[in-house]
Amino acid sequence: MHLLVISHDVVGQRMAGPGIRVWELARVLSFYAKVTLLAPQPIDLVAPDVRTDHFVMGNHASLTAYLRQADVILANGFLLESHPELAQAPQPLILDLYDPTLLENIELFRNAPLPERQERTRRDVELLNRQLAAGDLFLCATERQRDLYLGALMAAGRITPEESDSDPLLRSMIAVVPFGLPAIPPTRTGSGIRGVLTGIDRDDPVILWNSGLWDWLDPLTLIRAMPQVVDRVPNARLVFMAGKHPGGAAPMRLPDMARALASDLNLLDRHVFFYETWVPYTDRANFLLDSTIAVSLHRQHLEMAYAAIRSRVLDYLWAGLPAVLSNGDSAAALAREHGFALVIPPEDQEAIAQAIITLLTSDAKRNELAARARALAPQYTWEAVARPIIAFLSSIRAPKERAPDQRSTYDAEQPIRAAAPVIQRQTSHDHRNRALQTLDITWRLSELTSPAQGRLGKVRNFFLDRIVWPMLAPLIARQRDHNAAVNHAIYAMAEYQDHLSNELNRSMTAVRLLSQQTRDLAGHVVELEEAIQNLRSAIYGDPPPPPPMADIDSRSNDGAPQ
Structure with a gap:
């Protein structure tokens, strides 16, 4: 398909x-x-x-x-x-x-x-x-x-x-079909915020705004709250991902307004920083791993009320990054249910400041939110969220034969195994079958023409029947036998091709089932490793001792078990 x-x-x-x-x-x-x-x-x-x-x-x-x-x-x-x-x-x-x-x-x-x-x-x-x-x-x-x-x-x-x-x-x-996230936890591939932005030292706590400064969001209240945060945490650093949209989206007013406000409050390039380049998709993990907490805030409006769970919020789950979120959207509802972020009223400067201070000054609270974020992440892998589309594709048997107004149906709860791949395109399969039918009709050779009528026709018939046909008949019979053998061989090959396709379909279904089970197992392994870390912390104190060298050696360069 x-x-x-x-x-x-x-x-x-x-x-x-x-x-x-x-x-x-x-x-x-x-x-x-x-x-x-x-x-x-x-x-x-x-x-x-x-x-x-x-x-x-x-x-x-x-x-x-x-x-x-x-x-x-x-x-x-x-x-x-x-x-x-x-x-x-x-x-x-x-x-x-x-x-x-x-x-x-x-x-x-x-x-x-x-x-x-x-x-x-x-x-x-x-x-x-x-x-x-x-x-x-x-x-x-x-x-x-x-x-x-x-x-x-x-x-x-x-x-x-x-x-x-x-x-x-x-x-x-x-x-x-929500937004999704990778099944493999983030690993560092290079530098992120620290060592790139002048004015942010290795031990400074970083507050990350990892989205564009879109006009329907609320970075201004966050900037106004920063003096109160800095009073309690003097080395706090707020970083905005403020690069120009790669697709040439309409210019927004908020980037200039946010910079002007930070400058007016004497925070620009001291406690508030703007990263001016759009971060490549594969490098975003470096910025998440360099951050202490994340913040995503909005004003009250209809876009917020009916927005998707935004990609930046799912990245918090992926990276196990504690967060502060404005109330009112689906992300906030998810955070209240699963406890991976502090949820505050929209446009509430005091509440923003207090939530950030709480997370920056409490290792225990950050660890609690981080653990809950990581536990929720496997539910939002791209493989998991795509299941309704996979089920829809599996319900379509012969797409080209479907009438334009015919609606396909599927069961959204159908197990993943039902979505067997179509190894051959349906149209190619139909062309083959039509060619076989044509060959089945045309392989038989007979007399060159049907009998003609009239006086001239009788002369023609006599010439063909008595002279031409006796000479050609042995050759035609031999060609007909050859055509029959070729036809039978092609049918046998087609049947064998169908058999191989069916076997390959079944094998691929089994492989996908095994792949899905492997991904699920990987999620459980991450949870188990986290539980072991917490147990080590409880036994040995915080932070836990580093893993044995054997554990480190058994991992590949990207941090995944070999």
Whole structure:
């Protein structure tokens, strides 16, 4: 099965959340389908079994060849604005709506003239309606988002008795696929914050803001809280990841406002620092591992209320990094449930200062939050969050024969083993079978022509029957025997090919099951190592003694057990 994945944002060494999402999903889904990933700019990343290329945004012709080859399409919903032709594609269409465009644009254009904002909202409503009419499977990031889109689907007439009869909760129509994180814990690959930013010493506690300074966030209240933090922790350092968006997103007002405020408070380059380069995706672990705590804050608005659990928050789980979060979004709800961060009211300067001081001055509290973060991380690996997409792909048997208006259904709770790979493309298999049928009809050679009528016809028949045919008959009979042998051999080869494909499918399914079990075991090993560390701390005091040299020698350069 050929899956075409299309990104509306840059995918490469330096990329933001949308690019990270499609790249990681493409890598996971390549175990279950033949994947081609397209982005608006050339992709400078390489992964086994993922073919990459680029297209021209808004140019239909640049997508045509790829659409013809695809059996299934997975695209960010925003693409339907520049490429409305995707809505007419006959293939099953998976639309990723994890980022509610209309709500984000309300914040993005909040300071624009009212007519411009009204026009943007009108276009976003039109885009949403186009998305709701076109998708076979919709992806969202949280249950709260799912409720939002269920209401929209109801208004669009997509929730029907027939749909509800086959799937009462409509998980086959709209599935929760959160942002994910790597299954392997982060390891240092180079320098991060320390030793790179002048003014941050080796022992200074670092408060990390590891996202862009988007206008819907709240770095200003954090900067205003820093004098109070510095009074209690004089060497505290706040670092903003403030590099320019790699995809050329619209300029934001907050970066300049944040720098100006830090300068006015005499904090700039003393206690507040701005890292001016967009950090490569593979290097972000170095910045996380250099940090003491992390902070992610926002104002109160609809984008916040319906946002995904943001990629930076999942990185806190990945790195076991204690955090301070604003209340009101899905990340805060997850933090309250699992206890990996301190949750404070939005735009509350006093609460921000006290939460940061608590974490910077209490090793025990930081260790507690870090342990809870690491324990939660395995639930959000990319392999885990992609399961609804894998189940959807496994439900499609002959994509090219599907009527354009036929909706595919699947069980979101279906075990991972049900998603057996399609070793051959269905279209190639159909071409082979049609060729065999044609060969079965045409291999038999008989008389050259049927008898002719009339006086001239009788002369012709006599000439063919008495002279030509007796000369050619032995040759034709020999050729017919040869054709029959070739035909039988090709049928035997086709049957053997089908047998091999079925055996390979079963073998690959077993391999994937073993791979999934191995990943689960790796997660348990991490938890066990953490429990052993805690036990050592309880016995020997804090910090625990270093592991024996044998343990160190048994690990590869990247820190993973060999």
